Amino acid sequence: MLSFEPLDTGLEVVDAVEGRRYVLDSSESLSPAPADPDRFRFPVDSAVEVETSEFRLVEPVEGFVRDETGDSVLQVSPGTRTDLPSAAYSVELNAPVKLYLRVDGALTVDATADLMIFRFDPPVLVGARSYHHHPAATVTTTDDPRDVFAAVSTLSSALKTTSPERSYPTLRGHPPLVERGDELRIPDELTAPETGVRIELPPTLRAATVAAPLSYYLGAELVPGDDPRLVVDGDAHSLAGPPGFERNVERTLKRAFLLDCLVRTEGYYQVDLYEREQVASDVDLDFASLYDASLAERLDATLAVPFETLAPHVPRWPLVAHVDPTPEAVAVLPFVAYDLGVVRTADARRASPDEVQSSVLDAYLGQRRGGAGDESEDDSPFVALGDADAVEQVWFGDGVPLDATKGIPAAFHNDLRRDVDPASIDITVVCNECEMTAEQAVAETVYGSREQLPFDVTLRRDCSTDELRAILASSADLLHYVGHVDDDGFRCRDGTLDAETVDSTGVHAFLLNACRSYEQGVALVEAGAVGGVVTFSDVVDSGAVRVGRTLARLLNLGFPLRSALQLAAGESIVGGHYLVVGDGSVDVVQVEDGIPTLCDVETAGSEYEVTPVTYPSREAAVGTMAYPLVGSNEQHFLAPGELATFRLSEPELREYLSAHGSPVRKDGELVWDDPP
Structure with missing residues (x-):
């Protein structure tokens, strides 16, 4: 469901199903009136007409100006400054919600890396199309x-x-x-x-x-x-x-x-x-x-x-x-x-204890090595998959996959039934372990730090079984749990709570940062959640804190679960003990720059080699084009994957980083501009 919400200075377009929103600032209050979507050349789900002569985009996105036949007149990017003569124009904006502006008359475009301005004769039509697709039958x-x-x-x-x-x-x-x-x-x-x-x-x-x-x-x-x-x-x-x-x-x-x-x-x-x-x-x-x-x-x-x-x-x-x-x-x-996934049916086998240890080490070192394949044990609960050049491998079968997502069919159906509250992004942080308060503090600070999004962050400490049961039964876009899990379930101050006793959950995504939380995570997916990050063995508290705080930062930037875990796993030797259960493509918030991107920086003398690395998301699936605003680049690239490598001076690198909300990996290590 799409809606157009008037603001004090502009218009906010909200996709309630996908939990996405985008603001068109006009420096004045607007009164949107319903308009016929058929007035647009390209398909839109909903449209309004507003009386304004200017839209300012404080979060610039890729844009195209087209004539009445649909042919491209102008590609809008930083540095574009153009006055177009009077005609009928369609302005296409690749925002978190697909947007179109229909303008009849002269059009002025003025764009920088920080601001994009469109000026025109009123009124203007605004059309929106959701990236959400639902099965028709x-x-x-x-x-x-x-x-x-x-x-x-x-x-x-x-x-x-x-x-x-x-x-x-x-x-x-x-x-x-x-x-x-x-x-x-x-x-x-x-x-x-x-x-x-x-x-x-x-x-x-x-x-x-x-x-x-x-x-x-x-x-x-x-x-x-x-x-x-x-x-x-x-x-x-x-x-x-x-x-x-x-x-x-x-x-x-x-x-x-x-x-x-x-x-x-x-x-x-x-x-x-x-x-x-x-x-x-x-x-x-x-x-x-x-x-x-x-x-x-x-x-x-x-x-x-x-x-x-x-x-x-x-x-x-x-x-x-x-x-x-x-x-x-x-x-x-x-x-x-x-997802245009590649299907394999026989490229897996039971993993030996040596291979499990090897997989954990590889996740930390960022490489895959051959394990002791001849020592595989028939009764091992772990499954070793073959190598695959893919962002994500998912295992739909019995056992616990190493370095892959545990696919659970119920997760995908849960996502289709999800009821999203567009008014806020609800995040609940539960800390049931006093020795891991450092992670709680980071989570409390990180979540909600993006001022343009309506976060509602709730912090709970030392929950009882009844309190935790109520939290699991309530709705939340993300549950970040810090504490301990044993064979009986979540450890609380008055006992343990087994997620298998929870009939249904309103939690969409979760991070269970506790030892051996795999079974509890699977139970949450079976009860209604879509996906989450869990552990399959014991994890040292200090290492778990490092992984947990990195995951919090990446999820807050809009990275899906699986991509976030791939990056966070290298932060500690225990990173290889984590995996995603359910749907690994789940995210919590929208991405600021449209495509989840890691800025990979390698020092090269007095300069730096910068390689943007893109990851798939709900609105940026395979086939999306990325247009990195770096150096003198004028080319588009197919996503996901590594784009070209650009050589930048230190001032150029600082300018690039200041204009993007992307995480940075410098010389192989994730770095952040805020204290851990």
């Missing part, structure tokens, strides 16, 4: 693989286009849900696009599970066949050769996606894309012709390019999902496909 399937094929083939009905622009996350809708039943039932309103592409596979659950994300993105029907192959307008491309079926599906998805990202620069967003510049010299492709080609024609062109040529330029993939191909697992496929 539910498909029911039996356990018969042929019925599962039919169910998976409906996932692409959520695509809003089959043009190259589908590589933008806002044009990939959430696939319909899939549930098990006694017969195949596909709602009439679900219509997959006609693309001329199909995927022929042996009729097995494994084949359907692995191919689901590719089917979704390509709009390809799954049909039974003798050998796995991709058929494009009658031309067959084998998916069975080296390096194997699963890797071939992965490579096909990444190739098709990357080419769409390169070709779309011929359309509405004609920007200087770094990856296109790098690839263009290595391939013989006519990007302009491919933009107007059909999906099948573009796919044929993609498959003619060796994967090795394109691989260095593919953005860092957001997700590798390890899924056991069982009838129960079919329900998670829409969520994995929505």
